[in-house]
Amino acid sequence: MYPAGQILLRGRPESRARRGFTLIELLVVIALIAALAALLLPTLNRARARAQGFQSVNNTRQLLLAWILYSDDHNGRLVYNLGGPAGGKDPARKTDRNWVNNNLTWELDSDNTNTATLTEAGLGSYASKVTSIYRCPADRILSQEQRKAGWTARVRSYSMNAMIGDAGELSSEGYNENNPKYVQFFRLTDIPQPSEIFVFVEEHPDSINDGYFLNKFYANHWIDLPSSDHDGAAPFAFVDGHAQLRRWLDASTKQPQLPDAVEFPVAVTTGEVTDWNWVMQHTSIKPINSNVPK
Numbered sequence: 001m002y003p004a005g006q007i008l009l010r011g012r013p014e015s016r017a018r019r020g021f022t023l024i025e026l027l028v029v030i031a032l033i034a035a036l037a038a039l040l041l042p043t044l045n046r047a048r049a050r051a052q053g054f055q056s057v058n059n060t061r062q063l064l065l066a067w068i069l070y071s072d073d074h075n076g077r078l079v080y081n082l083g084g085p086a087g088g089k090d091p092a093r094k095t096d097r098n099w100v101n102n103n104l105t106w107e108l109d110s111d112n113t114n115t116a117t118l119t120e121a122g123l124g125s126y127a128s129k130v131t132s133i134y135r136c137p138a139d140r141i142l143s144q145e146q147r148k149a150g151w152t153a154r155v156r157s158y159s160m161n162a163m164i165g166d167a168g169e170l171s172s173e174g175y176n177e178n179n180p181k182y183v184q185f186f187r188l189t190d191i192p193q194p195s196e197i198f199v200f201v202e203e204h205p206d207s208i209n210d211g212y213f214l215n216k217f218y219a220n221h222w223i224d225l226p227s228s229d230h231d232g233a234a235p236f237a238f239v240d241g242h243a244q245l246r247r248w249l250d251a252s253t254k255q256p257q258l259p260d261a262v263e264f265p266v267a268v269t270t271g272e273v274t275d276w277n278w279v280m281q282h283t284s285i286k287p288i289n290s291n292v293p294k
Contacts, residue, residue, distance in 0.1 A: 056136040056230065057245055060158060060200040060237035063133055066126035067099075067199055068188070068241070076187045079122040081165030083212035086177035089223065089264070092168075092210040099123045099165070100134070100211040104154055106143035106259045112154045134158060138229050141205045143259040159203040159213035159224065163284040167212070179217050182284040194239035198282045202227040202235045204255060206262045217280055221265035226279065228254040236282070250275045 070079045079099045084090035091103040102117035103109075111117055119129040127133060136157040146154075163176060164185050170177050176184040185191050201213055204225040213224045226234040230245060232254050237243040248254050250272035255262045268276045 054245070056138070056157070056202055057235040057237075057243045059133045059136065060202070060235045061241075061243040062130075063123070063127065063158060063200050064237040064241060064243065066123045069126040070123055071188045073126070076189055078165040078186060078188060080168065081160045081162065081212055082168045083162055083170055083178070083210065083214055086170055089209075092212055096121050098211065099160060100156060102156065102211075103209050104156060105209070106146065108145060108149055112146070113151060115155055118155060131155065136202055136227070136229065136235075139202075139205060139227075141257055141259065154205075156211070157202050157205070157208070157227070158200050159208060159211050160200055161198055161283055162212050162214040164197070164199050178214055179284065181287065182217055183287060185284070188239070191239050193285065195242065196282055197239050197284070198236040199239055200235075200237040200243075202229070204228070204262065205257055206255070206259060207264060215276075215280065215283065217283075219265075220268045220273075220276070222253075222268065222276070223265050225255060225262065225264070225266060226253070226275075227257070229257050238282075246278065248275050 067079060071077065080095075080097050082092035082095070082098045084092055092098060094101055094103075099122040100118055101121040102111035102114065104112055115131040118124055118127075118131050118134050134156045135153060139157040140153045142151055142153070163179060163182060166186055167176055167184065171184045171186075174184070176182070183190070185197070191197055203213055204227050207222070207225045215223050226236075226246070226248075228234060228248050231247075233245040233247040235243060236246055252266060252269065252272045253275040255266065
């Protein structure tokens with residue numbers, strides 16, 4: 001007879017039935033956890049990319065608010081958006097009159113980290129000199145040289161539509177020399193379809209240099225490429241105040257997000273024109289005044 005209340009397991013007292021996991025059982029559990037992690041990790045990565053994408057969308061919306069405030073303060077005139085010489089990839093000349101005053105590179109140039117190139121430039125005071133809204137939280141892409149120098153990120157991820165704002169010498173005749181058959185918007189009231197024309201875009205880290213996001217109508221290649229860092233999508237902010245993630249459909253648009261990983265210009269092949277057409281359709285419109293060559 002066993003003492004009252006003692007429970008029998010397989011004919012043995014409870015005290016003798018208790019034991020730990022065997023090595024095989026532990027290995028099975030570890031293998032199951034590893035398998036579950038392998039299944040869940042891509043989903044978690046995509047969820048994180050989407051969350052950072054929405055943060056980036058909010059950044060472009062904040063920049064857009066600063067852009068509108070600048071226009072209100074300058075009788076509807078839009079902030080300078082300077083580019084380099086027509087037809088080339090040379091960056092814009094340096095001036096604080098521009099909406100940003102830096103040219104990003106993969107070298108140890110101070111423009112990559114100097115926040116004064118943002119705060120003292122055209123939109124700086126209208127953005128309350130908050131520098132975090134100029135960079136996507138996911139954008140920590142650096143060259144090996146920059147990482148060795150202890151850098152954690154460059155200061156800017158966004159560029160402005162080249163057909164928005166005064167482009168300096170490129171638009172001195174009332175149209176943009178890069179896209180002479182399309183309208184350059186100098187004033188907020190010049191834009192007849194504000195929900196269709198984008199102002200800010202997160203640019204691919206390998207094409208971003210100045211703040212001037214340029215592609216040419218009829219060229220069929222990317223000079224400046226949008227980012228695809230957010231699960232194959234990029235943030236855009238539009239004149240009317242709304243911002244959104246645009247998910248890319250063509251493989252050629254989703255280039256590796258690495259230094260010197262892309263050879264520009266990127267050709268737009270016949271079978272992959274959906275993304276290109278969407279961006280160009282939201283860049284400008286056909287001429288509506290005599291200042292634009294017909």
